Amino acid sequence: MGLWSKEQLRQFIKENKLVTAQDAQNALKDLFAETLQEMLEAELDTHLGYEKHDVQNKQTTNSRNGKSKKTIISEYGEHEIEVPRDRQGEFEPVVVKKHQSTVTGIEDQIVAMYAKGVSTRDIQDHLEQLYGVEVSPTMISNVTNKLVPLIKEWQSRPLQSVYAVVFLDAIHFKVKQDGHIVNKAAYMVIGIDLDGNKDVLGMWIGENESSKFWLGVLNDLKNRGVQDILITCVDNLTGFSQAIAASYPKTEIQKCIIHQIRNSTRYVSYKDLKKVTAALKPIYKAATEEAALLELDQFEEAWGSKYPLIIRSWRSNWDELATFFKYPPELRKLIYTTNMIESYHRQLRKVTKGKSIFPTDEALLKMLYLATMDVVRKWTGRVQNWGQILLQLSVFFPDRIGQFLR
Structure with a gap:
């Protein structure tokens, strides 16, 4: 009744x-x-x-x-x-x-729609049609501003002391600044801990991607408790390796093979593209580093005179491109590309695609944070074959992780 x-x-x-x-x-x-x-x-x-x-x-x-x-x-x-x-x-x-x-639950609805990349105008229209409520852009901004303390707390939370693998990459957006539209980089870090669980360790908004800013990111991780990283997976940004060595000198660096292939094919004419791509495949698919170097020699014989810049790039980066050859297949598959963090970036782009320009760095950070929380909630299981991978890591790095496995 x-x-x-x-x-x-x-x-x-x-x-x-x-x-x-x-x-x-x-x-x-x-x-x-x-x-x-x-x-x-x-x-x-x-x-x-x-x-x-x-x-x-x-x-x-x-x-x-x-x-x-x-x-x-x-x-x-x-x-x-x-x-x-x-x-x-x-x-x-x-x-x-x-x-x-x-x-009412209107604030929760505003945040939920904002997290999905719904524009301020569409949020206004939705609330007016559903409830007859007229909500101003200022009201929406005030509601989402309540996220800022949560973001700061999340960004400064303590981290684990050792991570098995850490992926570092940036995603780029356009942001208004001082009356101009500028390119900004959102620096992202994903870590896999010794239990095989992955997590976004943090995000930072800065100018166009630079090794100097990455050094600040790595120092921030250290200040939050990360004492050691076994392997980092990165793209081919100039100076990246030096930044990592300055913060974590024992860390092994694996440069992304897919990024290396993309960089290589920039020099190739369209009519040669398929042939060159096919000729590069035996290099990174080789069973051992020795076999891979032989394949690189054969590639140079076939294409070196026409595309010498490709050969120069592979040989100058070889030490950090070939890191994965020392490991068994389960671990190789995990580290030879930055696919894990690029998959995360694709999820972020789904949310941000409706925003061609962000009004402020803070507006960008709020949306990326909400989208990240949505992604991380779905990361409920361990990395595939983690038991086998951890056993391998314990052999390669006994002094650095042995105490954590007892």
Whole structure:
């Protein structure tokens, strides 16, 4: 049974001359505001200890306490209510808390839509169509700004002391800055711990990708407790290796083979592209480093005179391209490309594709954080074949991880 009988509902409909659904929405809005107002009054009365007969004392005290106006948003729309105040400072309201601007799940809906990359205009349209609520861009910004302390806390959380593999890569966006549109890099780090679980260790917004900024990122990881990284997987950014060596000198570096192939094919004419790509494949598919070097020699014989820059690039980067050859297949498959972090980037792009330009670094960071939380929630299992991989790592790095496996 509802709060009202059928007779009371019919009387309510008759008194308010309700004909359409919109009429009902407006009437419920007024009823909600009046009910909320009475609840606020009753809350202060209870706090001050009024009895029903104590009218004179109530009037005198309320004249001293006063009221303040406040705008509240609910499913029924926007309401302006008067909030009673206890000037003695002892009253902590419960019905509508201090600084509370909504009494509904609308804030959660705003955050959920923002996390999916829904534009501010579309969020406004959705709330107006569904609830008849007019929400300003400022209101949406204020709601999402509540994420900033959470992001700072997440970004500074302590990390584990040792990570087996860490992937480092950046994804690029356009952001407004000082009246201009500039390219910004979102620096991303994914770590796999000794239990085989992966996690996003952090994200940082900076200018176009540079080894100097990456050095700051690595130092931040160290300050948050990461003492050792066994293997890092990176692209071919100039200076990356020096930045890693400065923070983690014992860490092995594996440069992404796929990035190396992309860089190689930049020099190749379209008519040779398929042939060159096929000729490179035996190099990184070889069973051993020795066999791979023989394949590289054969590639040079076939294509070296026409594309000497390809040969120069492979040979100059060889030490860090060939790291994976020393490991068994299960570990090779995990580290020879940066596919893990690129897959994560694809998930971020799905969310951000509707935003060609971000108004601020903070707006970009909020959206990336929400999208990241959504991705990480789905990372529930260990890396495939982790038991076998960990056994191999314990053989290759006995002094560095042995104490953590006892």
